[in-house]
Amino acid sequence: SSGYEPLTVETIPARLGGISAVTDHLGTDISTWVADEVGDGNLNLVFIVKSPAGAVIVKQALPYVRLVGDSWPLPLKRAFFEYHALIRQEERAPGLVPKIYHFDEDQALIVMQFLTPHIILRHSLMAGKKHDGLAGVMGRFLGQTMFRGSDLSMDTAKRKADLALFADNAELCDITENLVFSDPYFEAELNHHTPGLDDLVGRLRADIDLKVAAQDMKAKFANNAETMLHGDLHTGSIMVTDTETMVIDPEFVTYGPMGFDIGMLLANFFMAYYAQPGHAESEGARADYQEWILGVISDIWRGFCDEFSHLWRTERNGILYQATLFEDQGDYLASEQALAARLQHIFEDTLGFAGVEMIRRTLSLAHIAENDTIEDEALRADCEGRGLRLGRSLTVNRAVFADLDSVISQARMIGQR
Numbered sequence: 001s002s003g004y005e006p007l008t009v010e011t012i013p014a015r016l017g018g019i020s021a022v023t024d025h026l027g028t029d030i031s032t033w034v035a036d037e038v039g040d041g042n043l044n045l046v047f048i049v050k051s052p053a054g055a056v057i058v059k060q061a062l063p064y065v066r067l068v069g070d071s072w073p074l075p076l077k078r079a080f081f082e083y084h085a086l087i088r089q090e091e092r093a094p095g096l097v098p099k100i101y102h103f104d105e106d107q108a109l110i111v112m113q114f115l116t117p118h119i120i121l122r123h124s125l126m127a128g129k130k131h132d133g134l135a136g137v138m139g140r141f142l143g144q145t146m147f148r149g150s151d152l153s154m155d156t157a158k159r160k161a162d163l164a165l166f167a168d169n170a171e172l173c174d175i176t177e178n179l180v181f182s183d184p185y186f187e188a189e190l191n192h193h194t195p196g197l198d199d200l201v202g203r204l205r206a207d208i209d210l211k212v213a214a215q216d217m218k219a220k221f222a223n224n225a226e227t228m229l230h231g232d233l234h235t236g237s238i239m240v241t242d243t244e245t246m247v248i249d250p251e252f253v254t255y256g257p258m259g260f261d262i263g264m265l266l267a268n269f270f271m272a273y274y275a276q277p278g279h280a281e282s283e284g285a286r287a288d289y290q291e292w293i294l295g296v297i298s299d300i301w302r303g304f305c306d307e308f309s310h311l312w313r314t315e316r317n318g319i320l321y322q323a324t325l326f327e328d329q330g331d332y333l334a335s336e337q338a339l340a341a342r343l344q345h346i347f348e349d350t351l352g353f354a355g356v357e358m359i360r361r362t363l364s365l366a367h368i369a370e371n372d373t374i375e376d377e378a379l380r381a382d383c384e385g386r387g388l389r390l391g392r393s394l395t396v397n398r399a400v401f402a403d404l405d406s407v408i409s410q411a412r413m414i415g416q417r
């Protein structure tokens with residue numbers, strides 16, 4: 001009824017040529033526009049449209065899951081949620097998400113900044129490329145979006161309104177709740193795994209402690225509306241150059257626990273770490289790059305803690321009131337103690353969510369390119385198996401790890417060849 005119609009490379013010039021927010025970037029001579037469909041994600045159409053005047057990205061939701069086909073319908077409204085998430089992320093973490101030029105709710109499309117020469121971080125991690133500043137930016141992005149999307153920063157009315165707005169993104173939350181927290185733990189229809197993992201998968205599916213822990217994490221994800229999450233913050237949702245880092249694709253936005261975004265991101269770095277033997281050109285290169293990845297993990301967590309703590313001390317409006325209103329040393333100490341407790345809580349959640357993310361990317365529907373592109377099946381099973389072992393440990397033992405250094409030590413031990 002809205003007149004929704006998927007775009008094609010042929011129809012883009014005529015369909016977008018009358019929109020000034022688009023012609024501002026591409027010019028009005030649509031005969032010079034060239035569109036290319038470049039979407040390699042699981043859900044949407046993504047076009048790069050270029051002209052002599054410039055270039056834009058056009059992202060359009062399909063009414064189904066692209067990865068699976070029209071047997072799995074999915075609401076177009078996810079483009080609306082992505083648009084609203086991008087606007088909020090730009091306010092909270094300025095300059096770290098693409099600029100939006102045009103949004104059309106009926107056509108479920110967003111026209112946005114073409115990031116160039118950026119590439120998807122996941123591809124870069126397979127190519128063994130290092131990126132200065134990556135960890136610092138991601139720590140800052142997490143600190144700012146987690147803090148400023150929460151009741152530590154937002155006033156009650158705005159936060160309640162946003163909770164209600166994003167609560168409607170139910171179908172995408174449902175995907176996460178099933179694919180991340182439930183499907184890996186039984187033989188769900190769309191699951192698949194590398195055959196060499198059969199024994200380990202059998203053991204994990206019989207592991208009561210793990211299954212209880214996964215259910216705990218699912219309940220936290222579904223019930224703890226701590227902040228506005230990106231909702232799908234893996235290394236395919238980050239674009240990088242040698243010096244710049246940008247975050248894309250927040251269509252899974254929802255209110256949820258802070259540790260979810262942080263944990264998902266760290267998990268994807270841990271999996272890239274374990275996949276290195278399938279990609280590095282020499283043993284020396286592998287070891288060196290793996291250490292770089294562990295450094296990035298550690299720096300992201302530290303960067304998050306630093307930014308979150310800074311905002312806690314300078315911008316907090318909620319519980320225990322603003323720092324400027326402290327009356328005595330006791331107020332200050334209470335505030336610092338509450339901050340330490342909050343970070344400890346987020347740390348524990350982060351490990352739990354990182355663990356289930358590592359497990360689902362090997363046992364459930366959506367895997368990661370780092371592993372999928374390892375042709376030697378025995379080697380792939382070996383890399384994935386190490387990830388599963390760390391994933392299990394993080395999920396079950398999330399309250400036992402003293403700090404990130406001990407997590408990294410364990411990751412290293414599991415990775416030893």
Ligand code: SR1
Binds near residue numbers: 042067
């Ligand atoms: C059916 S969608 C599968 C996965 O792709 C997205 O990127 C999310 O990670 C989702 O879980």
Ligand code: MG
Binds near residue numbers: 041042
């Ligand atoms: Mg995505």
